Amino acid sequence: MKLDPKVKRIILWSIVAAIVLGWILAYRWDADQTTAVASRTVRAAAPLLLGALCGVIGERTGVFNIGIEGQMLFAAFVGFMAASYSGSLLLGIAAGVAGAMVLGLFLGWAAVTLKMDQIIAGTVINVFALGFTSFYYVQGRTMPSFPSWSVPGLDGLPLLGKSFFSNPPLTYLAMIATVVVWIGLFKTRWGLRTLAVGENPGAADAVGVNVIFKRYVNVTIAASLAGFAGLHLLQSANSFDRGMTNGQGFIALAVMIVGRWHPFGAAAGAALFGFCIALEAQLQFNDALDIPPQFFGMIPYVTTIAVLAIAGIRARPPAAGGHPFEKE
Amino acid sequence: MLIEATGITKRFPGVTACDDVSAHLEKGEILGLLGENGAGKSTLVKVLFGLYPQDEGTVRVHGKEVTLRDSGDAIALGIGMVHQHFQLVPTLTVAENIILGAEPLRRRFLDRRRAERSVAELSERYGLEVDPHALVEDLPVGIQQRVEILKALSRSAQILILDEPTAVLTPQETDELLKVMRGLAASGVGIIFITHKLREVLAVTDRVTVMRGGRVVGDFATEGATQQSLAQAMVGRAVVLRVDKAPATPGAAVLDVHALQVRDDRGQQAVRGVDLQVRSGEIVGIAGVEGNGQRELVEALAGIRSVETGSVAITGAEATNVGPRRIHNLGVAHIPEDREKDGLVGVYSIADNLVLTSYFEEPFARRAVRRLDEVDARARTLVQRFDVRTPSIGTPVKSLSGGNKQKVIVARELSDPENRLVIASQPTRGVDVGSIEFVHNQLVKARDEGMAILLVSAELDEIFGLADRIAVMYEGRIVATLDAAGATREQVGLLMAGGGAGTP
Numbered sequence: 001m002k003l004d005p006k007v008k009r010i011i012l013w014s015i016v017a018a019i020v021l022g023w024i025l026a027y028r029w030d031a032d033q034t035t036a037v038a039s040r041t042v043r044a045a046a047p048l049l050l051g052a053l054c055g056v057i058g059e060r061t062g063v064f065n066i067g068i069e070g071q072m073l074f075a076a077f078v079g080f081m082a083a084s085y086s087g088s089l090l091l092g093i094a095a096g097v098a099g100a101m102v103l104g105l106f107l108g109w110a111a112v113t114l115k116m117d118q119i120i121a122g123t124v125i126n127v128f129a130l131g132f133t134s135f136y137y138v139q140g141r142t143m144p145s146f147p148s149w150s151v152p153g154l155d156g157l158p159l160l161g162k163s164f165f166s167n168p169p170l171t172y173l174a175m176i177a178t179v180v181v182w183i184g185l186f187k188t189r190w191g192l193r194t195l196a197v198g199e200n201p202g203a204a205d206a207v208g209v210n211v212i213f214k215r216y217v218n219v220t221i222a223a224s225l226a227g228f229a230g231l232h233l234l235q236s237a238n239s240f241d242r243g244m245t246n247g248q249g250f251i252a253l254a255v256m257i258v259g260r261w262h263p264f265g266a267a268a269g270a271a272l273f274g275f276c277i278a279l280e281a282q283l284q285f286n287d288a289l290d291i292p293p294q295f296f297g298m299i300p301y302v303t304t305i306a307v308l309a310i311a312g313i314r315a316r317p318p319a320a321g322g323h324p325f326e327k328e
Numbered sequence: 329m330l331i332e333a334t335g336i337t338k339r340f341p342g343v344t345a346c347d348d349v350s351a352h353l354e355k356g357e358i359l360g361l362l363g364e365n366g367a368g369k370s371t372l373v374k375v376l377f378g379l380y381p382q383d384e385g386t387v388r389v390h391g392k393e394v395t396l397r398d399s400g401d402a403i404a405l406g407i408g409m410v411h412q413h414f415q416l417v418p419t420l421t422v423a424e425n426i427i428l429g430a431e432p433l434r435r436r437f438l439d440r441r442r443a444e445r446s447v448a449e450l451s452e453r454y455g456l457e458v459d460p461h462a463l464v465e466d467l468p469v470g471i472q473q474r475v476e477i478l479k480a481l482s483r484s485a486q487i488l489i490l491d492e493p494t495a496v497l498t499p500q501e502t503d504e505l506l507k508v509m510r511g512l513a514a515s516g517v518g519i520i521f522i523t524h525k526l527r528e529v530l531a532v533t534d535r536v537t538v539m540r541g542g543r544v545v546g547d548f549a550t551e552g553a554t555q556q557s558l559a560q561a562m563v564g565r566a567v568v569l570r571v572d573k574a575p576a577t578p579g580a581a582v583l584d585v586h587a588l589q590v591r592d593d594r595g596q597q598a599v600r601g602v603d604l605q606v607r608s609g610e611i612v613g614i615a616g617v618e619g620n621g622q623r624e625l626v627e628a629l630a631g632i633r634s635v636e637t638g639s640v641a642i643t644g645a646e647a648t649n650v651g652p653r654r655i656h657n658l659g660v661a662h663i664p665e666d667r668e669k670d671g672l673v674g675v676y677s678i679a680d681n682l683v684l685t686s687y688f689e690e691p692f693a694r695r696a697v698r699r700l701d702e703v704d705a706r707a708r709t710l711v712q713r714f715d716v717r718t719p720s721i722g723t724p725v726k727s728l729s730g731g732n733k734q735k736v737i738v739a740r741e742l743s744d745p746e747n748r749l750v751i752a753s754q755p756t757r758g759v760d761v762g763s764i765e766f767v768h769n770q771l772v773k774a775r776d777e778g779m780a781i782l783l784v785s786a787e788l789d790e791i792f793g794l795a796d797r798i799a800v801m802y803e804g805r806i807v808a809t810l811d812a813a814g815a816t817r818e819q820v821g822l823l824m825a826g827g828g829a830g831t832p
Contacts, residue, residue: 183437187437187438188436188437188438189431189433189438191438192420192424192427192428192431192438193428193429195417195419195420196417196420196428199417199418199419199420200415200416200417200418202413202415203414203415203416203417203425203428204417204428204429205399206399206409206411206415207399207400207403207415207428207429207430207479208398208399208400208403208429209428209429319418319419
């Protein structure tokens with residue numbers, strides 16, 4: 001069933017209006033708590049968004065990336081170690097991103113060259129990252145902390161100022177990356193070819209697009225975003241912890257599906273999940289109700305299942321996703 | 329001379345697909361490339377398009393010897409190819425598909441406006457009307473093909489290879505395509521046209537090259553050729569193109585369909601109230617462009633798709649939603665449209681495939697134990713009777729050619745003496761001329777033995793050659809039922825395109 005685009009637009013704008021209205025009412029009711037939830041939403045959403053963008057690029061090129069979780073964790077570990085030993089945050093970030101890209105390259109090699117089952121290739125990455133980082137992690141080390149940057153003039157705005165315009169660097173990066181990926185996919189030659197490779201690699205090949213090379217490059221570039229996602233966790237915690245991704249790489253995949261493989265859709269999906277995480281934290285913090293904290297802890301995961309069940313019904317992934325390219 | 333291939337040889341493990349093949353194409357010429365499946369036509373054009381490297385021989389373009397490493401090289405030399413399976417990206421627009429690989433840029437970003445303008449210009453110049461903004465997935469097949477042709481022309485192709493372009497078109501769309509081809513040739517483009525349909529070859533080509541068994545066996549001007557002479561050159565022996573059959577002597581109704589409604593895979597109404605009768609001793613042909621509910625109708629009759637409302641009776645017995653085995657037991661044979669998917673188990677041997685509908689019955693099984701000697705004996709008889717060309721009855725079916733696969737299905741389905749009704753869906757699709765003749769004769773023979781036959785085909789030649797009555801299906805309804813003797817191609821073609829009177 002296809003909805004009339006006009007009806008679709010009306011529905012979309014009504015939802016947006018309802019959300020905005022909800023925030024305004026909440027702010028009038030309790031400004032402090034609302035601001036806290038909003039700000040936490042943005043920071044919880046950012047790593048999910050970065051991870052989801054990694055998934056979007058991969059799947060739009062026709063490669064499933066189940067290994068986002070592992071790429072995030074590995075980047076966080078490498079970034080932490082590099083920053084900790086060198087004392088340079090910048091070096092840590094560079095090393096973390098490079099680490100994730102190595103795993104991206106591995107995914108490319110396994111999925112494109114070896115034509116391995118992509119679910120298994122991704123799982124290999126996850127298992128490797130968890131084992132490797134847990135084994136080599138040494139407790140007691142510290143790393144320099146991330147600065148917080150305010151956008152002058154905008155950071156004073158009520159509600160929006162604290163949440164959007166007063167953040168550490170990688171949170172801004174998530175916002176910028178969303179727009180960049182959108183422009184890249186839909187406004188450039190690279191994007192058109194990427195979409196073609198993900199939908200019908202045969203068609204792309206027939207007009208001289210190098211499908212294999214494109215997949216390698218895209219999966220590796222995408223992994224850098226997963227790397228930033230992992231570093232974002234580091235940014236929030238200011239320390240590494242064994243298994244600190246805690247399933248966020250998988251939630252990022254859910255965000256990607258909810259967002260229909262579109263960067264802005266992913267941003268909306270990430271905001272939803274970020275909000276659930278923020279709400280959970282706020283409710284635990286308030287401790288007003290006599291409910292065990294584990295119950296609140298469930299919120300993001302229950303939301304994942306519920307939203308996927310609903311959004312997944314009509315989701316249509318890129319047609320060539322998961323299939324290795326066989327030249328005719 | 330636009331392109332010239334000399335002494336092309338291409339070997340694959342176990343077969344020589346092209347054996348010392350030479351062919352050439354002049355400016356503004358339409359060359360028909362004819363041959364049965366496996367004759368080497370596809371291999372030859374793939375070599376010309378840079379998809380396969382040849383083992384021996386040379387290719388010259390505009391008189392200069394060239395090495396084609398991939399299709400990019402071929403495109404750069406002005407060679408364009410429209411594949412049988414379209415190489416389009418369904419989720420992109422027409423313009424995006426056409427510029428893919430050669431995108432116009434403006435300050436490093438895609439220049440969609442320029443792309444759309446140049447597509448519009450191109451489509452006007454060659455009379456190929458398309459909307460550059462339309463999504464390819466929303467377009468009918470005939471228009472998608474135009475997009476493919478435009479794609480080649482936008483890369484200034486002087487040599488156009490069309491690989492079985494009419495296989496997916498309605499008669500009207502085919503006529504339109506032939507007209508476009510003539511226009512392109514008049515403007516200097518050379519066209520290599522691969523087809524199985526002799527009528528089209530005679531209608532549009534200037535010259536014909538015939539291949540058989542990987543070799544060129546004939547090269548002659550179209551003028552003076554006849555369907556008979558072309559078929560003979562292709563097969564290497566005289567072929568009876570017209571099916572010899574006596575007038576039908578229909579008996580009692582075997583299949584009785586009433587007000588049938590069926591939904592397709594996406595839940596849309598595909599069959600919207602079909603009434604149909606097939607009597608013993610007659611062939612009823614269902615003509616129609618694919619996608620007008622024929623597939624769903626056949627699947628519902630065969631019991632592999634559920635009927636929403638309406639009823640199906642076979643020899644008076646209730647056969648609505650009773651499941652495929654019950655329908656089989658009522659005496660229904662089914663030659664499915666997609667033989668790989670619904671007709672055969674590729675990895676099973678020929679012998680096992682021949683008993684797919686009866687392996688559990690006497691004499692092929694006793695209680696729960698199969699009796700393989702009986703199965704083998706049966707297979708040996710059928711392979712001989714139905715002329716299946718195979719090294720042995722233990723050969724996996726997937727390694728057979730299309731024509732021989734189809735013979736295995738026909739053998740299984742038509743050899744059951746208890747059959748009353750045969751449902752044959754696209755029984756000769758992708759099958760070579762020699763096997764077509766064989767399958768057609770078997771269907772007529774079954775009719776003469778008193779079976780009722782429902783033939784579904786997108787090929788008008790097949791419908792007119794076999795059917796005693798023709799039912800035309802359009803948008804899920806039977807819009808007309810005609811006596812085959814009095815019907816004309818034009819009349820049926822018009823009805824297939826929805827041009828019938830009295831359709832709502």
